[in-house]
Amino acid sequence: MDFGLSPEQEAIQEGVAAICRRFGDDYWRDCEAEARFPREFHRAMAAGGWLGITMPEEHGGAGLGVTEAAIVMHTVARHGGGMAAASSLHINMFGPHPIVVHGTPEQKARWIPRLVAGEDQACFGVTEPNAGLDTTSITTFARRVPGGYRVTGRKIWTSTGQVANKILLLTRTTRKEEARRPTEGITVFYTDLDRSQVEVQRIPKMGRAAVDSNMVFIDDLFIPEEDRVGEEGKGFSYLLDSLNPERVLVAVEGIAIGQDALDRAARYARERTVFGRPIGQNQAIQHPLAECWAALEAAWMMAMKAAWLYDRGRPCGAEANAAKLLGGRAGYEACLRAVMTHGGMGYAKEYVVERLLREVMITRLAPVSEQLVLSFIAERVLGQPKSY
Template structure:
């Protein structure tokens, strides 16, 4: 199958390394663990030991010294083998990137090597039941004490926190906020802290990465838990949000590749009236169109990663990449299921289980409507609608 994203020699080696590891497990391993609510610790540790969790993190803290472009290759290739991993986006990408940019030296040395080798994970706590896409309306509040802070509130749809030793928490800083304007601070909060409790959200998603509501009742953290500068959390958190959008583009690009590859193989082999169904334009044209959309999404995703790595403003590119790739992956997955007929819903083919996690990517981490708002107002200069 053609590939419009041309890999460097390094990127090709990364793809081959990912493929070599995941092929020893197979998609059924990933799906079965997801169905049973179990983790994928063996695979995760293998990826860490091969340097594939920290490719984008600084070498002095156990990473590979690469950038977001290398992270895109890893995440896309995992999804292209039927393994879309939310935890990769959350722990190494969002949390790792924020810590690398804004964490104290002690925090970097404590967390980045163990995130990179897969021995520890960190969750990310931003979204809330009543805040939605508006980060300025975060209600979870951190109040200063003699020894640090007390944090109270709740977070919603927090992925894989049951696997994590800590959560990178975004909270309203009571000391720096005014009635007119909230100021945010970021904290690393151990998940075993007294007063922190989890409640699983039952969803239709088949994935080892489950979703949770997190409750914080006077959770105490010390001075060393603060990331960067108190009250400057909104600026700091964007060190993780653009990588998040870029890597969601990578997940979706991989799912799109997986779906198109499965469908093309099936359309060549499946015969009706002695003719492969792929010979019919009713099958061939929709698959070709879906392939075009997936490849365009892949190119947008890699371009956004290149801009981010070059230190350029990547917000527009990251949002466009996330939008294009998520729409393309759903188109590809839907057409792949249609191509398989009834077999598209059979567990044997591993397509239908990817539907809900891929559909989630259309809504999270930023909805398609908010991307369109951003592009309309930032790219086109149209008046704000909210």
Template sequence: MDFEYTATQQEIRLAVRRICDKFGLDYWRQCDETEAYPSEFVQEMTSAGWLGALIPEEYGGSGASLLDACVILQEINRSGANGAACHAQMYTMAALLRHGSEAQKQAYLPRIADGSLRLQAFGVTEPDAGSNTLDIRTTARKVDGGYRINGQKIWTSRYLFSDLYLLLAKTPTAEKPAKKTDGLSLFLVDIKAAGDSLKATPIKTMLNHHTCQVFIDNLFVPEENLIGEEGKGFGYVLETLNAERLLVASESIGDGKWFIETASRYATDRVVFNRQIGANQGVQFPIARAHINVEAAELMRNRAAALFDSGAPCGHEATTAKYLASEASWEAAEATMTTFGGYGFAAEFHVERKWREARLFRTAPISNNLVLAQVAQHVLGMPRSY
């Protein structure tokens, strides 16, 4: 086993950091305060080819591995930035790359790679179904030339900044599916062509995440925009979600490293009662503990990404990496807030913004409690709890 990053991955890290350094912490604080989308940053990352990294070279991308993409997002967050505006375009690639038709790849991938099309919106979660994806109610009915879709999605982030919408819906096979996971289909929707059939309402949240609920009213989707086979969409989504969980884990790892570096520096510089506060074990131990856990999460993420890149099953490893990374990042966030004391609540130090961002990933894209339930049932063979 080789635990070292390749020379190429180290070069990726440095190149991404150079872009991040152009913007700086105050840019992200301003975006947060004004609830602005980081358009300039996203454009810079797109122009440099990083958001098209997973797209094969024949379609205008870099043909990078998922672990390469993880390195990109980890470094974004390690710089103190917020990679959420970048990650969706990477993880939605999984379904299109693995199950899209050649015509779909030719039509969309080169334009996504050059930035003329944005695929940032993913419609899975619904108000009543929550984490129970098999219980969604959005329905796609077969009609001449395609499908008519009706329903509602929630927590669709970056919809207002996307040209394409990856949408999961029930199809007629759901009436009498051969097995529980049959009957869901995945569609690639042109948001502009959809017109008034799609209506999005922003959801105000505690952090600058640009998320919406989307109402779908008699939307027509041409048959050629069905990804893969009808009724097999749930499996495609799982593959996409494995990529999503690893990319999100990478953001959490990057956050954790930012917190640890920030807290260590402050604890060394800050003097109270005539001594550096970092000399107190009550200050240094929580930071050190968080560092250890972030490093462990990074190793699990690397293992899961290696499995994904080889085409091997990696569902358990991906969710485990997401769990470990988000918990370690939150531990680091709490240690940093405690280290900074009152100053941690001051926006100028950026800790409170990153603290809010880190908390999200304990809940999304999969709740850590659901991860534990899945491990208990499917890995340890314990009774189903949900």
């Protein structure tokens, strides 16, 4: 059993880190203060070829697995950019997976190279205000017309909608009450974000101001048939292809933010002197930080196990969900402890940890709630009756 990275994976880690080191705390502080998308960082990652880590080689990608994507995203989130850095790239790592698996050769050739090069930027239109995590209850409807579909509906928490020119959109083509099963009648499209037919309203939120989240109002948007991914009505199963990778990536991002905060707290504890001694000499400071380190390392092991299973085509639902639960909690606790270690200065923007705490919160809330994770594990692993 080998817990180390391969030489190739270490090269990935170092290559991504070299780019991240060019964007320091001041850069991310300015992006946050100005609610400005980190375009310079996004372009640098695209130029380095990192946006295509999981994309097919024949379309300009590296053709690697979720393990390598996790290493990329962990490194990105570890260097001060937090969820702002991670979210600017996140959808490239898992969002287009339905295209990779179910797209036609023509669609892949048309869409994937532009995503890899950073020429197109996509947002993910799945969640709806009245459906939440109950994806089968979405009501955004795609009505067949000559040459394609007319789509009307609403989406919420659509990240990067302010800067995207493409949208991966989940719709119903058969209403839920008319479908044989709730999971049938759902269709995926990847199409232009036509702002003459789509209104994108930014949602003010507690953290990650640099990467926008939005309400999206779609009013009779025409989507040509060639922009449908896979078969009509089979979209729910296509969406499942990206769920476990997304959980793994969110887990490692939460872990990385926690590790960044822990490093900052440990450094502050060594340097801050009170009553004639560094505060890190006090066990009341040492022990909570040590516990955070242990929890982060344990969560990392679970995330890597889930990625390893996924890349080998083996079931990993329980492990991916557990990684998301453990990674989000460990990252949050580490960020909270970092703020507390800094004392009053932890509340100041100068020391960054307050931003990391605000940004890591999202890894506990999305893409699935902790309660649904626990229900899934109770049902699928422990054999308990379904509770929802």
